[in-house]
Amino acid sequence: MPDVSIAPPPAATRPSAPVATPKSPAPEESPAFDIRGFSLWYGARQALNDVTIKIPARRVTAIIGPSGCGKSTFLRALNRMHEVTPGTRIEGSLKLFGDDLYGPGVDPASVRRRVGMVFQKSNPFPTMSIEENVLVGLRLNGVRDRVFLRERLEESLRLSALWDEVKEHLHRPGVSLSGGQQQRLCIARALAVQPEVLLMDEPCSALDPIATARIEELIQLLREKFTVVIVTHNMQQAARSSDRTAFFYLGRLIEFGDTRNLFTNPSNPQTEAYVSGRFG
Amino acid sequence: MSEADTIAACRPSLRQQKQRRVTSLAVTWLMGASALLVMTPLFLVLYFLIREGASSIDWNFFTQLPKPTGETGGGMANAIVGTLVLLAMGAVIGVPVGVMGGVYLAEYGAETANYWIRFTADVLNGIPSIVWGMVVYAMLVLPFKGFSAYAGGVALGLMMIPLVMRTTEEVLLLVPQSYREAGLALGIARWKIITVIVIKTALKGIITGILVALARVAGETAPLLFTALGNNFWSHNLSQPIAALPLQIFTYAMSASDDWHRQAWAGALVLMLMILSINILVRLLSRGKSAS
Amino acid sequence: MTHYAEELEGLKETLLSMASQAESAVAKSIRALVERDDMIARQVIDADNELDELEVKIDDAAIHLLAKAPLATDLRLTAVAMKISQNLERIGDSAVTIARRSIDLGTEPQLKPYVDIPRMCSMSLEMLRDAITAFINRDPEKARRVIPRDIDVDNLNRQLHRELASFMVERPPTISRCLNLMTISKTLERIADHATNVAEEVVYLYEAVDIRHSVHKSNEAENPNR
Numbered sequence: 001m002p003d004v005s006i007a008p009p010p011a012a013t014r015p016s017a018p019v020a021t022p023k024s025p026a027p028e029e030s031p032a033f034d035i036r037g038f039s040l041w042y043g044a045r046q047a048l049n050d051v052t053i054k055i056p057a058r059r060v061t062a063i064i065g066p067s068g069c070g071k072s073t074f075l076r077a078l079n080r081m082h083e084v085t086p087g088t089r090i091e092g093s094l095k096l097f098g099d100d101l102y103g104p105g106v107d108p109a110s111v112r113r114r115v116g117m118v119f120q121k122s123n124p125f126p127t128m129s130i131e132e133n134v135l136v137g138l139r140l141n142g143v144r145d146r147v148f149l150r151e152r153l154e155e156s157l158r159l160s161a162l163w164d165e166v167k168e169h170l171h172r173p174g175v176s177l178s179g180g181q182q183q184r185l186c187i188a189r190a191l192a193v194q195p196e197v198l199l200m201d202e203p204c205s206a207l208d209p210i211a212t213a214r215i216e217e218l219i220q221l222l223r224e225k226f227t228v229v230i231v232t233h234n235m236q237q238a239a240r241s242s243d244r245t246a247f248f249y250l251g252r253l254i255e256f257g258d259t260r261n262l263f264t265n266p267s268n269p270q271t272e273a274y275v276s277g278r279f280g
Numbered sequence: 281m282s283e284a285d286t287i288a289a290c291r292p293s294l295r296q297q298k299q300r301r302v303t304s305l306a307v308t309w310l311m312g313a314s315a316l317l318v319m320t321p322l323f324l325v326l327y328f329l330i331r332e333g334a335s336s337i338d339w340n341f342f343t344q345l346p347k348p349t350g351e352t353g354g355g356m357a358n359a360i361v362g363t364l365v366l367l368a369m370g371a372v373i374g375v376p377v378g379v380m381g382g383v384y385l386a387e388y389g390a391e392t393a394n395y396w397i398r399f400t401a402d403v404l405n406g407i408p409s410i411v412w413g414m415v416v417y418a419m420l421v422l423p424f425k426g427f428s429a430y431a432g433g434v435a436l437g438l439m440m441i442p443l444v445m446r447t448t449e450e451v452l453l454l455v456p457q458s459y460r461e462a463g464l465a466l467g468i469a470r471w472k473i474i475t476v477i478v479i480k481t482a483l484k485g486i487i488t489g490i491l492v493a494l495a496r497v498a499g500e501t502a503p504l505l506f507t508a509l510g511n512n513f514w515s516h517n518l519s520q521p522i523a524a525l526p527l528q529i530f531t532y533a534m535s536a537s538d539d540w541h542r543q544a545w546a547g548a549l550v551l552m553l554m555i556l557s558i559n560i561l562v563r564l565l566s567r568g569k570s571a572s
Numbered sequence: 573m574t575h576y577a578e579e580l581e582g583l584k585e586t587l588l589s590m591a592s593q594a595e596s597a598v599a600k601s602i603r604a605l606v607e608r609d610d611m612i613a614r615q616v617i618d619a620d621n622e623l624d625e626l627e628v629k630i631d632d633a634a635i636h637l638l639a640k641a642p643l644a645t646d647l648r649l650t651a652v653a654m655k656i657s658q659n660l661e662r663i664g665d666s667a668v669t670i671a672r673r674s675i676d677l678g679t680e681p682q683l684k685p686y687v688d689i690p691r692m693c694s695m696s697l698e699m700l701r702d703a704i705t706a707f708i709n710r711d712p713e714k715a716r717r718v719i720p721r722d723i724d725v726d727n728l729n730r731q732l733h734r735e736l737a738s739f740m741v742e743r744p745p746t747i748s749r750c751l752n753l754m755t756i757s758k759t760l761e762r763i764a765d766h767a768t769n770v771a772e773e774v775v776y777l778y779e780a781v782d783i784r785h786s787v788h789k790s791n792e793a794e795n796p797n798r
Contacts, residue, residue: 113467123458127480137466265780275643
């Protein structure tokens with residue numbers, strides 16, 4: 001392992017001209033997620049250990065770490081999806097824009113309407129057309145107004161850069177699209193319910209490089225409106241797409257910081273080792 | 281021994297090669313013969329049924345009631361309709377209960393509860409049909425002092441329940457978990473996810489299961505003996521005994537009349553064709569599913 | 573060791589070998605001057621293309637490494653290697669310049685014993701050696717200490733220029749020899765600059781801090797044309 005001298009670096013970067021953060025989006029608001037001392041158990045096994053982190057709003061935060069480090073578990077805890085598995089237990093506090101998501105009487109379904117999720121393998125519902133897929137979240141939550149639905153349909157498909165490709169064929173089955181298009185359809189479906197946060201669990205790992213590039217491009221556009229948290233095992237993707245990166249290992253948060261610094265000069269030697277490919 | 285020597289030793293000699301080919305051929309033939317053997321009973325059944333019964337099938341058979349003893353002619357119109365009516369009533373009981381049971385097992389159940397429910401279903405599947413008949417006799421015929429179509433329908437329905445439940449459960453378990461998760465992630469209520477997404481995805485399989493169960497019970501005679509009883513005329517009231525093909529075939533076959541024997545064959549052929557059509561329908565539906 | 577780690581090690585080793593060749597080229601060129609030995613001078617001139625090849629080899633290896641998207645220290649090492657190799661190549665060119673000037677000087681009698689020039693040479697080469705040692709030993713502090721020494725070399729150069737300038741004015745027949753000596757002095761000052769650059773790159777590699785142009789060289793204001 002390289003013996004990096006840990007002189008705490010000021011956030012200086014290579015280009016010599018005085019640098020303003022390039023194309024910085026709106027100035028930082030209060031954090032989207034305020035998480036303190038969060039731990040999670042699957043039965044007797046502890047999957048997350050005392051995680052404290054503030055995930056910024058309207059930014060892309062990447063979560064990296066070796067297999068089994070808890071990054072997917074953490075992501076799923078953000079919208080209580082881990083509760084699908086019986087026998088889970090949590091401790092600590094997890095707040096979304098000030099609201100305790102695990103408070104007494106909080107309905108998990110309402111949490112998930114605010115925090116949407118896109119999965120590793122795209123999963124458009126096979127019995128539904130493209131249009132039905134996009135609108136299913138709204139329809140099954142009781143929305144009937146056809147004009148509104150139509151607007152939301154177009155808006156979501158535009159947001160996920162799919163509108164032009166499918167606007168003539170909205171009635172075709174969702175599964176008739178290519179892999180990359182299906183994933184964008186799933187993104188549109190998640191966006192249609194207008195969540196505040198979009199979680200993405202390795203969204204590109206099943207896609208070819210061109211489809212991946214399109215989705216990464218899409219993520220950059222999404223951050224204007226949504227807070228995005230993306231789990232990825234591809235470090236170059238994290239370096240390309242995110243503003244902040246969190247490194248997890250064995251259920252703990254090891255380092256969290258600006259993506260640029262974390263990948264050019266991580267503070268923690270474990271982060272350095274992982275990022276340089278020396279383990280995991 | 282060097283590697284080359286080992287390889288050379290494994291390479292079969294010419295005589296060994298010939299032996300292997302002969303053995304391979306012999307086994308292939310044996311398997312083929314076994315396959316034919318398995319299909320033979322079906323051919324035999326169809327052959328006999330057609331030979332004995334085809335000539336008796338005419339328009340009368342499908343439209344006329346049985347003639348009184350002694351007279352020739354007549355048909356099994358009421359029996360055919362009766363079978364359909366009984367199947368419909370059985371479905372009314374068997375389908376909802378079976379499907380909901382299957383949904384419970386697949387989507388909700390806890391481990392120990394499911395184990396016992398499945399165990400019960402398997403036991404129920406194994407109950408001899410005549411026992412079912414006697415149970416429903418005690419439940420519905422004795423208290424109401426009469427054989428009825430209702431009793432027959434109930435008997436068939438009860439027999440259908442474990443079948444439909446198990447196939448529904450299996451088919452639902454085949455629906456990938458990712459669809460449920462995708463639905464959950466959209467904040468949709470669980471029961472809606474199950475009905476609108478999961479069941480809809482598995483629908484073809486569920487229907488297939490129902491049809492298979494129908495085909496199974498369509499030919500049951502024993503449960504109907506003590507419940508529907510049979511009827512030589514049209515039933516205008518479901519609380520009356522009702523005719524059914526298996527019953528009619530049984531009655532005719534046991535009789536002394538040649539004419540009735542002939543008609544029994546015809547009835548058997550019609551019953552067989554009904555069941556065959558259901559099975560073909562099932563095949564067609566399944567093929568559509570795997571092609572998509 | 574993984575294939576990738578081997579490539580990184582290889583890059584470092586090539587860099588070190590280039591550094592020692594550059595250093596010996598400069599030392600030899602001053603020896604050629606002092607001993608008035610044209611053969612040594614010509615050896616320096618001929619050996620320069622080896623240094624050029626090494627620069628190309630290092631850049632090539634670095635590009636190949638970049639294609640593997642290195643991160644953190646590996647990334648900085650790759651970037652730094654390219655910069656250091658460029659500086660070393662320039663040092664090699666400087667050695668060639670000194671060698672050529674010394675051949676020219678060899679055609680005329682020596683003006684006076686060479687004292688300042690060898691001193692400047694040893695100062696510059698010390699700076700380079702220390703920067704390289706700092707690189708090997710992962711010692712950014714040592715590299716930082718190299719940087720202020722550049723001023724001393726600058727001062728020596730300026731002093732020498734003044735002496736030679738007045739010498740030239742008083743004794744016109746010595747003009748061509750003085751000019752050659754001024755060039756050599758200037759070149760040695762350049763070598764010190766390149767050594768300073770190398771030291772700055774070493775600091776960046778180990779501290780991730782870019783200290784170029786921010787550590788003020790105070791004679792910048794005094795003598796803008798360098």
